[in-house]
Amino acid sequence: MMLKYNTLIVLAGVSLLGASAGMVGAFAVLRKRALTGDALAHAALPGLCIAFLILRERNVAAMLLGALASGVAGIMVISALRRWTRVREDAAIGSVLTVFFGLGIVLSKYIQNLSNIGSRAGLESYIFGKTAGMTRGDVYLIVAAGLLGLVAVALLYKEFLSISFDSEFARSLGWPVYLLDLLLMSLVALAVVIGLPAVGVVLISALLIMPGAAARFWTDRLGTLLVLSGIFGFAVGLVGTWLSASLDQLPAGPIIVLSGTTLFVFSLLFGKQRGILARWIDQRRFETSLGLRHLLRIAWEHQTEGPRQAAPFSSADLLVRKTWTGPRAKQLLASAQSAGLVRPVATGNDLYELTPSGRDEALAATRGHRLWEAFLAEYPDQANSTVNLASLSIEDYVPPAVVEQLTAQLQAAGRWPEDRMRAERSRESLAEGGAR
Amino acid sequence: MDRLRPPKPSIPKGWPLQPLSLIAYLAVGVGLGILSLRWQVAESLQAGQVLIWADFTTPLWTIAIGILTNVSCALLGCYLVLRRMSLLGDAISHSVLPGLAIGFLLTGELTGWPMFLGAMVLGVLTSVLTQVIANLGKVSEDTSMGVVFTSLFAVGVVLIMAFARRAHIDAECILYGQIDYAALNLPVANWPQVPAAVWTLSATLAATLLYVLVLWKELKIVAFDPALAAAMGLSVPVVHYSLMAMVACVSVASFEAVGSILVVAMLIVPAATAALVTDRLSWMLAWAATFGIVSAVFGYVLAAATATSVAGMMAVVAGVQLAVAVVLGPNYGLVSRWLRNLSLAVRIASEDVIARLYREEERRGQGSGLRVQESGVGSRESGVGGLVRWLAGWRLARENWVLADQVGSLRLTNEGRTAARNLVRAHRLWEAYLDTHFDLPRDHLHDAAERMEHFLDPQLQAELDAELAGVQTDPHGKAIPRGDD
Secondary structure, eight states: OOOOHHHHHHHHHHHHHHHHHHHHHHHHHHTTOHHHHHHHHHHHHHHHHHHHHHHOSOOHHHHHHHHHHHHHHHHHHHHHHHHHSSOOHHHHHHHHHHHHHHHHHHHHHHHHHOTTTGGGSOOHHHHHOOGGGOOHHHHHHHHHHHHHHHHHHHHTHHHHHHHHHOHHHHHHTTOOHHHHHHHHHHHHHHHHHHHHHHHOTTTHHHHHHHHHHHHTTTOSOHHHHHHHHHHHHHHHHHHHHHHHHHSTTSOHHHHHHHHHHHHHHHHHHHOTTTOHHHHHHHHHHHHHHHHHHHHHHHHHHHHHTSSSTTOOBOHHHHHHHSOOOHHHHHHHHHHHHHTTSEEESSTTSOOEEEOHHHHHHHHHHHHHHHHHHHHHHHOGGGTTTOOOTTTSOHHHHSOHHHHHHHHHHHHHTTOOOOOHHHHHHOHHHHHHHHHO | OGGGSOOOOOOOTTOOHHHHHHHHHHHHHHHHHHHHHHHHHHHHHHTTOOOOHHHHHHHHHHHHHHHHHHHHHHHHHHHHHHTTOHHHHHHHHHHTHHHHHHHHHHHSSSOSHHHHHHHHHHHHHHHHHHHHHHHHHTOOHHHHHHHHHHHHHHHHHHHHHHHOTTSSOOHHHHHHOOHHHHHHOOOSSOSSOOOHHHHHHHHHHHHHHHHHHHTHHHHHHHHHOHHHHHHTTOOHHHHHHHHHHHHHHHHHHHHHHHOHHHHHHHHHHHHHHHHHHOSSHHHHHHHHHHHHHHHHHHHHHHHHHHTOOHHHHHHHHHHHHHHHHHHHOTTTSHHHHHHHHHHHHHHHHHHHHHHHHHHHHHHHOTTOOEEHHHHSSSOGGGSOOHHHHHHHHHHHHHTTOEEEOTTSEEEEOHHHHHHHHHHHHHHHHHHHHHHHHSOOOGGGHHHHHHHHTTTOOHHHHHHHHHHHTSOOBOTTSOBOOOOOO
């Protein structure tokens, strides 16, 4: 398909805009300031109008500068309201957004009424967006703004990293967190202001939020996140513009947003790091490993401590000790069997015994379980802060001295599991194991 | 620990300050508005314009539409602001658009219950989707809100552009509304000649009032303590989603008339302003409604004077009221907080002076004084600002606590000595109390007592005395002076 020169310009412009908005927007998402971008976009309008009223002509650079100034002023008002008054953050954002925008509408109406120059301001495109009107100059502007953002992020990468994830830590290092925050928000403002003519004030926040939010499902690392949200933003701009160009009934702004939505939903479902599917699989895997540990422990207790020692166990024996459902017990037995931890005594009669490697793991699992029990009985106040019991072995969490003390306690109470079958085979290892 | 807080300015008992000031504000606001409307009419008459009947009724209908919208929004907005969900109001007012479009597609018109129903569904859906995505995706709520409402808005625009170009809802109308046309949209032959929007909006306001009154208790408890509400067996989700549905309803009803930007402004700004003025929910609602009314009146007047956007100007007026409340609000305004801190600082500075003089007398015998420079009010080194030092000196003179002689040294008067004895007594009681009840090193006692001495009233001193049961000296071995009895 042959692309017209105009289409090419628009494609390049919107994709690059998506890339730069996505990159700085990722910071806003991480700082939980996603809607501040929205407020910024609205707050830019009065500055735009004031710049026009001062110069009395359509000077893109001056108008964007004005927009930038009033956007940043809006952000400063929000943080001043939050810091010095009883107005809470959400109300502060909402108030600034609507009042500044209201002022902007008043001013733009005033400009329209100026019969000699009003029609030349072209303010509508800043509110609703007009992708098709993009020129080569606009693309250069976008590239320049994007490069500026890139350089700033590269220079202050470490600082931005720490205020994004742990601003208290950054403050304790003595960094000017407020200034860094303001700088970050100015970068967002820059992207917003450059993007306003293309997608309009209502939808620019989508370009800020969606790439970063989508990228967050794929990675936990800031560097990767930034690159990824840049790529996502680029893709969203490209696909959205191309779609709206081929379906010529539809305006570009909404289609770009909806491409972003599609990307977000896809990432939400299938993101490798934090997507719903990935977390569901993790959860299942974790439940299985937890279930296996319980199964091995119960089998161990049944074989070595129960009334019918050394007897094989059935799934019914498991259910006596644990409130699993029947199918769940069967399922766990099957996965234990396929992991080589238990084996059926004879085919078809639902009786199992531990394999040698299963015995080792069962011993470890039982010891770990007893140690955790003893630990929580001794220090019940730690229950809330304790990490998930199956995910960590107690030696990783509790100081060795405490583990030794708990072990001794269990030994004294006769509850320290030991492998007697193996002990009979080699007395030396018993002596060693007892010493532990 | 109420005693540790700086005292609030007390409202005179038996004097209904709240209703009086509210009525006064409303009267002044509306009165000034009407006066300037009259002036505008007189101006155009003088300019020789021929005025027809509509030139008088249109402003009034426009203002009426504005008042109806603003009051409905302001009442619901109070609950949004209290629950820290203002931005959900913003989100909902954008995301009802597809509901509007679908309602239009089904019925072919922009009025009636299908539109309201569609909007309510979308309003609840926005809130549900925001929650679900935040929970499922483990993202922060504002992120998921941003994704949800921009997407729904985009869907709405696409639906309108693709299928409903005949509907007169273009993007511009959605943002600004057309309040002037709404007021002009009169039925042709019927009497009384009331614009259609007034009927719709009156019904909306009535529904809002009914909703607030019927669910008064539930809304209140959920707004202030959702955990308590759940414990009392109230269904928090039902209250929450019904509020969202009402917000959506009001948004849609106001959409055509005033546009989404004014809806959002009126949902958030008057309520945020009212929260600065009062602490009681009922008064907050009343104040929010008042601010909404004044915004409507003044917004129209200013917009008419400058020939600009009515909706935009109403938002600006609301913003101005918020700014004024931030600076001049009675309890939480910057000025009153500054004054309160200043008076506390002056009290502490002047009390520190007499306490210092009292200790000097203890050391060197009654009647001995301190040079002004050493007393704490006279020098810069005391760490107290010039204004506070000056006012503290004035307070010392007014209370008649100290006398200054010709060589510039200060002496306690009898009144001053009594006041100072009380302070020093409070100081040493607190030190003794800290020493016996807390495991603190001795050199950490003084600073704490230096702060507490200004806040221990006689009753608390008596309690401390009883608690200490006959301890006569502070931990540093100095005698605790007896109270004045």
